[in-house]
Amino acid sequence: MARTGGAHRGKFRIEVLGAVRVRADGKDVTPPGRLQRLLVAALAARPGGLPASELCMALWQDSSQAARLHLLVHRTRTAIGSVDLIERTDEGYRLAVASDAIDVRTLESDVPGAPAKVLELLQGEPYAGCEGAFFEEVRAETESTVLGARRCALERAAAGGDDELVLRWVGAAREKSPYDEQLAAVHISSLARIGRVGEALAEYEVLRRRLADELGADPGPSLQALHLRIVSGIVENARPNQQPPAQPTLIGRESALAALDGLGPRNPLAIVSGTGGVGKTALAVAWATKERDRFRDGILHADLGGYGIGAPAEPQAILARFLRTLASPVPHGADTSELASHFRAATDRRRLLVVLDNVRSEAQVRPLLPAGDGPVAIITGREQMLGLGAQFPALSVQLMPLSPDAGAQVARSQCASLDEVAARRLAERCAGLPLAIAVAARAVAAGVHREIVDDADRAGGMLEMLETGDAASDVATVLSWSLEDLDPVARRMFRLLGLVSEPLTRPAIIALAGGDPAAARTAVRRLERANLLIRSTAGRLTMHDLLRELAAREWLAGEVPAIAEVVTTLPEGP
Incomplete structure (x- = not known):
C-alpha cells in the first residue's frame, strides 16, 4: 500500500507507563483525542498488530465498526503529523516501531543502568485513562513486568x-x-x-x-x-544519614560555607562558634547536605544539648549510639574512654562526616572526635573552644550576625508582604540574628506586632515581642542559656555592659567594672570566648542589641552606684 510522506519521519517513542504519550525525535506529538490515544495504546499493547475486529472491540466494544476505525486511523495520523507510525496489515493495523520504542517493553533492560529513571517511570499506572475490558486485561498482563522491574530497580539502587x-x-x-x-x-x-x-x-x-x-x-x-x-x-x-532537614536556602553564609569546604585530611575538624540564634546548626546542616556525596560511608549527627532544656548529653551515651549506628559492638559496661577508643577504630579510614552540634565544652566533645584518615568532624557551639583548636588541626569559623541586606532577605523569605525598607528595619531590630528575624517576620505575617516594622522611631523592647512560648525558639530564653556557665564576675560585667550603648576599648571596660583589674581582664576574655562580646570594625568590644537588652533586663538596680559618673570618666586607648 503506497503511503504519502508526513511531517514526522523521525524516531518514534510510545509511552504507556502513566498517561499515553507519543514522541517523535523527543518532541511530544501525542494526539489530542481520547479515542486517538486509545488506538495508539491498544496497538502498543500488541506490537505484532491487531485485527480490525479486535481493535473495534477494544475501542467501542463492537466488532462491526470497521469504517469508523479507518476514519479514526486517518485522523490519528493527521494529528500526529505522520502516516509512518500506524501502518495497515492484511487484517488490521500495527505500530511501525521496534518493541524497544515502547517504554513498557524496555523496563528490564533499562534497570541496570538507570534504576532512578525506571522508578520514576513506574510511579504512574500503566495505560492510565484507558478504560474497558481490553485494557483491564492488558494491565493485568503488564502487572508482573512492572512489579518485577520495580523490585529489580530498588535492589539495584540498594546495591549501588x-x-x-x-x-x-x-x-x-x-x-x-x-x-x-x-x-x-x-x-x-x-x-x-x-x-x-x-x-x-x-x-x-x-x-x-x-x-x-x-x-x-x-x-x-x-x-x-x-x-x-x-x-x-x-x-x-x-x-547512616542522621542529619536533620536542611533549610531550603541558607542566606548570607556564602563565606562560611566556603570556609567549611576546607575540611579534609589536612583539616579534619571545623569549629563553628557564635552567639545563640546566629545559625550555627543551620550552617553545619546546609554544608553537610551540599557535600553529602563526599561521605560515602554516611553522616553522623548528634545534638549534645549543651544549651537548652535539661542537662547536656553524656559523651558515653552518644558514643554508644554512634557505635550501634555503625553496626559496631558496644562492650557492656565500657566507660567513656573505652567507648571512645572503639569509636575511633570504627571510623578509621571511613569517608564519614560527624556533626557534633550544640556543644557545651571541649571536655564534652573531645571523646567524640573520630580519628585516622577519612573521617572529618564539624563542632558547633557558643564557645570558641580555643583549646580544642590548638590541640587538633582545625578550621575556625566564627559566625557573626547577618548583614542588613542578608537579614532583609531572611525576613522576606518568612513574610512575603514586607517591602525592602520594612524587611531591613526588622532585620536591624533583630540584631541580624536569623532566629530572631524568622520569629519576628512570622509574627508580622500573622498580623502580630506590626509595630516592629511600622514604628520607625521605636527603640528597645524587642525581646518581649520575640516571645514564642516555646523555649527552643523564644529568643530571650535561647540567649540566656549562654549565661549559665559565667562566673559571678563575668556575669556581673555582662549585666553592666547592657547599660552602655557604644563599643568600648578593653581598658574602658575594665575601668567601668571597677574592683580587681586582673579579675576584670579575665572576665572580658571569658565573655569574648563565649561570643557574648565581639570586636567592632574599629577594634572595640561590643554586644549586639538583643544581648544588650537581655543584659539590661538582668541588671540589678543599685548594684553599681553613680554609673553615669563612672562612664563619663572612662579612659581612652587601645
Missing part, C-alpha cells in the same frame, strides 16, 4: 548504595505488594544502613504480624536472618 533513592520509592512499591518479602528486605536493609535501626525493626514487625494474621505464615528464612543480624548490631555496608 543509593538508600535515599530506595526509601523515596519503596513505600509505594510495598503498598502494591504488601506480602513481598524481597521488597521488605530491601526496605529494612536500607533503613538499617542509614542508621534508622528502630524503623527497620518496626517494618519487620509490621510484616511479621501481617503474614501471621492474614496468611497464617511466618517470614521466610532469609528475612528472619536479616532481622537477627540487625538485632545483633550487624548491618552490612552501614551508611
Whole structure:
C-alpha cells in the first residue's frame, strides 16, 4: 500500500507507563483525542498488530465498526503529523516501531543502568485513562513486568548504595505488594544502613504480624536472618544519614560555607562558634547536605544539648549510639574512654562526616572526635573552644550576625508582604540574628506586632515581642542559656555592659567594672570566648542589641552606684 510522506519521519517513542504519550525525535506529538490515544495504546499493547475486529472491540466494544476505525486511523495520523507510525496489515493495523520504542517493553533492560529513571517511570499506572475490558486485561498482563522491574530497580539502587533513592520509592512499591518479602528486605536493609535501626525493626514487625494474621505464615528464612543480624548490631555496608532537614536556602553564609569546604585530611575538624540564634546548626546542616556525596560511608549527627532544656548529653551515651549506628559492638559496661577508643577504630579510614552540634565544652566533645584518615568532624557551639583548636588541626569559623541586606532577605523569605525598607528595619531590630528575624517576620505575617516594622522611631523592647512560648525558639530564653556557665564576675560585667550603648576599648571596660583589674581582664576574655562580646570594625568590644537588652533586663538596680559618673570618666586607648 503506497503511503504519502508526513511531517514526522523521525524516531518514534510510545509511552504507556502513566498517561499515553507519543514522541517523535523527543518532541511530544501525542494526539489530542481520547479515542486517538486509545488506538495508539491498544496497538502498543500488541506490537505484532491487531485485527480490525479486535481493535473495534477494544475501542467501542463492537466488532462491526470497521469504517469508523479507518476514519479514526486517518485522523490519528493527521494529528500526529505522520502516516509512518500506524501502518495497515492484511487484517488490521500495527505500530511501525521496534518493541524497544515502547517504554513498557524496555523496563528490564533499562534497570541496570538507570534504576532512578525506571522508578520514576513506574510511579504512574500503566495505560492510565484507558478504560474497558481490553485494557483491564492488558494491565493485568503488564502487572508482573512492572512489579518485577520495580523490585529489580530498588535492589539495584540498594546495591549501588543509593538508600535515599530506595526509601523515596519503596513505600509505594510495598503498598502494591504488601506480602513481598524481597521488597521488605530491601526496605529494612536500607533503613538499617542509614542508621534508622528502630524503623527497620518496626517494618519487620509490621510484616511479621501481617503474614501471621492474614496468611497464617511466618517470614521466610532469609528475612528472619536479616532481622537477627540487625538485632545483633550487624548491618552490612552501614551508611547512616542522621542529619536533620536542611533549610531550603541558607542566606548570607556564602563565606562560611566556603570556609567549611576546607575540611579534609589536612583539616579534619571545623569549629563553628557564635552567639545563640546566629545559625550555627543551620550552617553545619546546609554544608553537610551540599557535600553529602563526599561521605560515602554516611553522616553522623548528634545534638549534645549543651544549651537548652535539661542537662547536656553524656559523651558515653552518644558514643554508644554512634557505635550501634555503625553496626559496631558496644562492650557492656565500657566507660567513656573505652567507648571512645572503639569509636575511633570504627571510623578509621571511613569517608564519614560527624556533626557534633550544640556543644557545651571541649571536655564534652573531645571523646567524640573520630580519628585516622577519612573521617572529618564539624563542632558547633557558643564557645570558641580555643583549646580544642590548638590541640587538633582545625578550621575556625566564627559566625557573626547577618548583614542588613542578608537579614532583609531572611525576613522576606518568612513574610512575603514586607517591602525592602520594612524587611531591613526588622532585620536591624533583630540584631541580624536569623532566629530572631524568622520569629519576628512570622509574627508580622500573622498580623502580630506590626509595630516592629511600622514604628520607625521605636527603640528597645524587642525581646518581649520575640516571645514564642516555646523555649527552643523564644529568643530571650535561647540567649540566656549562654549565661549559665559565667562566673559571678563575668556575669556581673555582662549585666553592666547592657547599660552602655557604644563599643568600648578593653581598658574602658575594665575601668567601668571597677574592683580587681586582673579579675576584670579575665572576665572580658571569658565573655569574648563565649561570643557574648565581639570586636567592632574599629577594634572595640561590643554586644549586639538583643544581648544588650537581655543584659539590661538582668541588671540589678543599685548594684553599681553613680554609673553615669563612672562612664563619663572612662579612659581612652587601645
